[in-house]
Every structure is written in structure tokens, then in C-alpha cells.
Amino acid sequence: MWEASPDGLASRLVESGALTTDWLPAFKAVPRELFVPDVMWPGRSEGVGQGQALDRREEPESWREAVYSDISLTTQWDDGRHVGKGKGTSPTCSNSQPSMVFSMLDALDVQPGCRVLEIGTGTGWNAALLSERVGSRNMTTVEVDPENARRARKSVRDAGYRPTMVVGDGADGWAESAPYDRVLVTASVTGIPAPVIRQSAAGAVIVAPYATTYGGGAVARLTVQRDGSALGPFIASAAFMRLRGHRTSRKHTGDYLGAKEWPADGDRSVTALSPEAVGDWLPMFVIGLLTSGVFPWAERYEDGSYTLWLRDAAVTSWATVDHVPNAPRFVVYQSGPRRLWDEVEAAYAWWESNGFPGYGRLGLTVDPDTGTHTPWLDGPDRPLRALG
Known part of the structure; x- marks a missing residue:
């Protein structure tokens, strides 16, 4: 039985391989609880969906147990239109599952002095972790929701960090702090935004949850090439809320x-x-x-x-x-x-x-000039042919 504490969660994440030793100091310096509001809806350890709301003021022990469990925590419903402790229709902001957070940070391969762009500030936990790693002056984060941005700004500053925090559409990136050496996208996208690729230096790494229209999703780890394109493999399954501009509506x-x-x-x-x-x-x-x-x-x-x-x-x-x-x-x-x-x-x-290939054999090449996204098997020289 894992202890519901920072050390207990750290031990669990280290044992699973999600939290590497180089990210452990940042984990300890930036407690997750600083980035979780009083009222949140804990995710399930198995499957999808959210449990009933937990209020720190009424159930402090249960709230803390959820915070230091390896689960996602929903912090907003219906773009803020929903209020109260009941569940809304669609979750629209969360403090992501810690194992996914640190797996993606590890894939980002952040080095000292890297200039980092985060798309989707959310609760601000990632922004603070990255600020601890590369320094606030090298960190830029963009959030489309003004209220989420306001809360995240306070949480990040209360934790002692001063990154550039922008209210805007993350799909536009943030040209004023470019070029970037690393880009982390924290909402799923149906296409890697062209401005983000253009604002990245040659050799930059982009880590983003990529979703198809049909369903399913995976984390893409792309490297920006000298010709301006970006390519790389999918590295793991992923289920994230969509970037707002990438949401779709369905006909009955x-x-x-x-x-x-x-x-x-x-x-x-x-x-x-x-x-x-x-x-x-x-x-x-x-x-x-x-x-x-x-x-x-x-x-x-x-x-x-x-x-x-x-x-x-x-x-x-x-x-x-x-x-x-x-x-x-x-x-x-x-x-x-x-x-x-x-x-x-x-x-x-x-x-x-083709032998039921998994995520590691599949990859993606993106041309920001044409907007073309070309999936491939085992390398860019084996592109997949669209069937429809």
C-alpha cells in the first residue's frame, strides 16, 4: 500500500520508471498540492471518468490522498460554465496524472539552458516544474482560458517562479520568446500547429499528445529538421483533453x-x-x-x-x-x-x-508549410497510404 504523501508518490513513480533521477529534485521542489484547487474531481486509477468532488476544506485527508495518488484531477468543467460540486458535461482542465506528466517531461529531454514553450498551462504544475529545471527566464507557457491562467499564475508565483505566462491560443505559439529548443503540448491535438514548428529551432524536440478523428491517441516525440519539417515516433498511448481549437462537433x-x-x-x-x-x-x-x-x-x-x-x-x-x-x-x-x-x-x-505494430513502430512527419501530416511505419521512408 502506497503512502499518500510526496515521498510515497515519488517512490511509486520512480519504481514504475516514470520519474527519473534527474527529475526527482524538481518533483521535490514543486509539490503537486500547490497546483490543485480546493475543489477537484479525482480520476480513476483504472479506466476513465471522474469520482465525486473532493473539497479540501471538508475532507482534507481524502483530498490529500487523491493529490498524492497517480491519478488525474479534474479542475474545471465545460470551460468554466459549470459551477458547484456536481459533475459537468465535459472536463476541460485537469492536473494530469503524475506518471504521464513525468514520462512526457523525460521524453522532452530538457537540457540546461533550453528555451521551453508549454502549450496549455492548465493548473501551472508543469510550468513550475520546468521553471525549476531551466530557470524562469527560459520558460514560456500559454493558456487560452483566462480564469485558468489567473489561477495558474498565482500558484506558480506562490511557488517562487516567474516564467513568461501568456493568455492566448497555444496553437499560435508565442513568437516573442522564440526560438524554442523544447515544446511541450499538454492538450491533445489533431495536428501539430505550424506556428509552433516555425518558432522552434533546428534540433528542437516537440512532445505532444496526437489524436486522430477516428479515436485513440498517442504521444508524439518530434524533432525539428533543418528543412523546417518535424518528424519522429509515437512513444506511448495518451488520452488528453483536446486543445480548444481542435475540438470537433458531431452530427446526429x-x-x-x-x-x-x-x-x-x-x-x-x-x-x-x-x-x-x-x-x-x-x-x-x-x-x-x-x-x-x-x-x-x-x-x-x-x-x-x-x-x-x-x-x-x-x-x-x-x-x-x-x-x-x-x-x-x-x-x-x-x-x-x-x-x-x-x-x-x-x-x-x-x-x-504488418504484425500488429505498436506505438514505437509508428511515427509522423509534419510539413508546416503545407500542413501535411504523414504517418509512417518504421521510418519516414515507409509512409502510410490513406484508405479513404
């Missing part, structure tokens, strides 16, 4: 069916590929790298069966696959100019034929 399934009831004009077929096989985080990420503008949704039923819906962002095509537990075949309906389930099957077949 009814918008695809029109006035007709399902299955409307869908063409019927059967498949041996179970929706369960394509529902985990890694295969979803791979499918997202190989498809464009396709996203899933599961309509679940009380008997344990469900319908996997696939839709395209252009609202031209849809598909459904009915999953029945232990069934050898599954009924498929597809409609529109794109055969979305066929695309998913082809992506899965590619993944299988």
Missing part, C-alpha cells in the same frame, strides 16, 4: 438517415471481423492514421449487444455493424459514396499484415 445519426428509419438505404452484408477487435485504443489509433474524417459511436443495449456506428465528417456516408456476443458473423449496413466499414476492415487488415 438522424442527419445521415434523413427522413428514413435505419437501415434506410444501407446495403446489407456480413463480416467476420468483430467490432470488439477494432474497439481498443491502439487499433482505433491505427485506423485513425489510415482513414480520414471517420469516427465511431457505439449504441449499446441492455442484453450486452451493441451497434457500432461509423460516420464521416462530411455527412455523406455511414455504416453500422451489429455486435452480438459470441456470434461468428456480424451484420453490416453501409450507405453513401464511402464504404466506411470496408475502410475500417482494410485498416485492420493492414495492421494485422
Whole structure:
């Protein structure tokens, strides 16, 4: 049983390999509790979602136990529109899971004298940790939410640091402090912002959670090349809140069916590929790298069966696959100019034929001039071909 204390959390993170010895002094110098508000919603150690709110003033021991556990702590809902201790609709700010925080900081490979840009100040914990490491004068952090920025500024300054703290859209970077040697993005992006790459020096490292339209996500570790592009591998799975400018809205399934009831004009077929096989985080990420503008949704039923819906962002095509537990075949309906389930099957077949590659074999090249993001397998000379 781990002790709910700074030393207990440090021991747990060191044993897991997330907290390396070179980051241990910063961990000890910058206590997490200084960057957690009185009211927060602790994440779960397994799975996703948040528990009930904890208020330090009412439950100080439980609050502290959550702070020094390896879990994320939600600190804002619905961009601040939600108030009170109940849960809102969507979490929009958190103090991230410590093991993920220090794994990403380790991947950043911060060296003395590095000029660092952070996109997404959040509660300010990362900004303070990096200020401890490189000095406040070398640290710049950008936060889009004015209230989050205000709270983070106070927390960071109360901890004794004075980095450059900007209220603005992190996708624009911050040219006034450029060029940067390291860039840390703390919200998931569907594309690496071009201004951020342009503001980075040749050889700079960019660490960012990258998400596909289909789903899944991974931490990308890119190095800026002399020609201005950025490339590198994915290094681990990741599930982060989206950068605000990278959020997407979804049309209802009814918008695809029109006035007709399902299955409307869908063409019927059967498949041996179970929706369960394509529902985990890694295969979803791979499918997202190989498809464009396709996203899933599961309509679940009380008997344990469900319908996997696939839709395209252009609202031209849809598909459904009915999953029945232990069934050898599954009924498929597809409609529109794109055969979305066929695309998913082809992506899965590619993944299988290449030995089910994990994150370490997959990577990304970004051209900031064209905005092109090219995923690859085992190196930039083996680009993935889009299926849709």
C-alpha cells in the first residue's frame, strides 16, 4: 500500500520508471498540492471518468490522498460554465496524472539552458516544474482560458517562479520568446500547429499528445529538421483533453438517415471481423492514421449487444455493424459514396499484415508549410497510404 504523501508518490513513480533521477529534485521542489484547487474531481486509477468532488476544506485527508495518488484531477468543467460540486458535461482542465506528466517531461529531454514553450498551462504544475529545471527566464507557457491562467499564475508565483505566462491560443505559439529548443503540448491535438514548428529551432524536440478523428491517441516525440519539417515516433498511448481549437462537433445519426428509419438505404452484408477487435485504443489509433474524417459511436443495449456506428465528417456516408456476443458473423449496413466499414476492415487488415505494430513502430512527419501530416511505419521512408 502506497503512502499518500510526496515521498510515497515519488517512490511509486520512480519504481514504475516514470520519474527519473534527474527529475526527482524538481518533483521535490514543486509539490503537486500547490497546483490543485480546493475543489477537484479525482480520476480513476483504472479506466476513465471522474469520482465525486473532493473539497479540501471538508475532507482534507481524502483530498490529500487523491493529490498524492497517480491519478488525474479534474479542475474545471465545460470551460468554466459549470459551477458547484456536481459533475459537468465535459472536463476541460485537469492536473494530469503524475506518471504521464513525468514520462512526457523525460521524453522532452530538457537540457540546461533550453528555451521551453508549454502549450496549455492548465493548473501551472508543469510550468513550475520546468521553471525549476531551466530557470524562469527560459520558460514560456500559454493558456487560452483566462480564469485558468489567473489561477495558474498565482500558484506558480506562490511557488517562487516567474516564467513568461501568456493568455492566448497555444496553437499560435508565442513568437516573442522564440526560438524554442523544447515544446511541450499538454492538450491533445489533431495536428501539430505550424506556428509552433516555425518558432522552434533546428534540433528542437516537440512532445505532444496526437489524436486522430477516428479515436485513440498517442504521444508524439518530434524533432525539428533543418528543412523546417518535424518528424519522429509515437512513444506511448495518451488520452488528453483536446486543445480548444481542435475540438470537433458531431452530427446526429438522424442527419445521415434523413427522413428514413435505419437501415434506410444501407446495403446489407456480413463480416467476420468483430467490432470488439477494432474497439481498443491502439487499433482505433491505427485506423485513425489510415482513414480520414471517420469516427465511431457505439449504441449499446441492455442484453450486452451493441451497434457500432461509423460516420464521416462530411455527412455523406455511414455504416453500422451489429455486435452480438459470441456470434461468428456480424451484420453490416453501409450507405453513401464511402464504404466506411470496408475502410475500417482494410485498416485492420493492414495492421494485422504488418504484425500488429505498436506505438514505437509508428511515427509522423509534419510539413508546416503545407500542413501535411504523414504517418509512417518504421521510418519516414515507409509512409502510410490513406484508405479513404
